Amino acid sequence: MxxxxxxxxxxxxxxxxxxxxxxxxxxxxxxxxxxxxxxxxxxxxxxxxxxxxxxxxxxxxxxxxxxxLPKPVELLAVDVIQQHLSQLGAPRLPLEVLLQCDSTNRVLLERAKAGEGNQLLTTEVQTAGRGRWGRRWIAPFGSTLCLSLLWRFPVLPHGLAGLSLAIGIVCAEALGRLGVGIRLKWPNDLLLDGRKLGGILVELVGEVSGPCSVVIGLGMNLADAELIAEDAGQPVAALSEADVGLARQRNLLLATLAAAMMHACERFAEEGFRAFHSQWLGYDHLAGKPVVLSLPREEVRGIARGVDTQGALLLEREGLVETWISGDLRLRLRHDASA
Missing domain, CATH: 1.10.10.10 (Winged helix-like DNA-binding domain superfamily/Winged helix DNA-binding domain)
Incomplete structure (x- = not known):
């Protein structure tokens, strides 16, 4: 040939x-x-x-x-992101910007299994991103932000429970400082005006009882929410709706969120979720509201009462407060409160 x-x-x-x-x-x-x-x-x-x-x-x-292109776009650039990270006082990690990949989390999971150390990975186009329960998070060009952090923990004395909540809290804080009011939905959703703006996926390589690696994926809708091909199972929002110009400053946004995630990992390694617990209530979208908790074979109804110091959901039913650990669970607002 x-x-x-x-x-x-x-x-x-x-x-x-x-x-x-x-x-x-x-x-x-x-x-x-x-x-x-x-x-x-x-x-x-x-x-x-x-x-x-x-x-x-x-x-x-x-x-x-x-x-x-139909509209200008700020392309992701390693040198610009690193400059922002330096100004934010973040640890200096290897950072790679890809044009395309199937899933930034999958790539870093493979690198973690190969023994690689702390690093950041982002991509302009993601074709097979994953959320919880295997849902797809597809990232069209210029419309989303996909960021994954590989972080090695020598030991996790307080366990891994609550890490996704801690990441959500620091991301909400970071966006708040940039003028965007964010709420959180247990265990891993970032909300804007009650609709899903982004999600967090935490995956473990190794055992929490010894040296282990964690890959933390963050996906966020920046624009064109109606075009986001993500099986969210709920209404979707985009950062551009906040009208603060942040959705167009992709390098600054990515660096701000990455710095927050790295600082959270450092603090989490020492104190676990207890260090973040008091901050959760200020962002909890469902606190005090009637909710439905979907299990594999049934649905449980009650009133959301926040989370405990391990990040477990507190659900009030018939006057008693139960503890539910994140796993194959889905939580949503119950619109028919009389049912």
């Missing part, structure tokens, strides 16, 4: 990234400019454009004017 001609070969990731950087301003760019940026001939331009479109990048083409 003869080798592909230059016009037939798929563009490499650096070429695609160079083209994306050119188009990021949202302006029209000619075929000549596209060819120069991607390092391909005019005859091959449409193939490069189609490769980006296949990744979900919405490139528009207008005869006589050229190619553009």
């Amino acid at each position: 003869r080798p592909n001609s230059p016009a037939e070969r798929p563009a490499t990731a650096p070429r695609l990234e160079a083209l994306l950087a050119l188009l990021a301003d949202g302006c029209f760019h000619s075929g000549d400019a596209i060819g120069q940026a991607a390092g391909v001939s005019r005859a091959a331009i449409w193939k490069v454009v189609e490769q980006l479109r296949a990744l979900g990048v919405p490139i528009e083409a207008v005869r006589g004017r050229g190619y553009r």
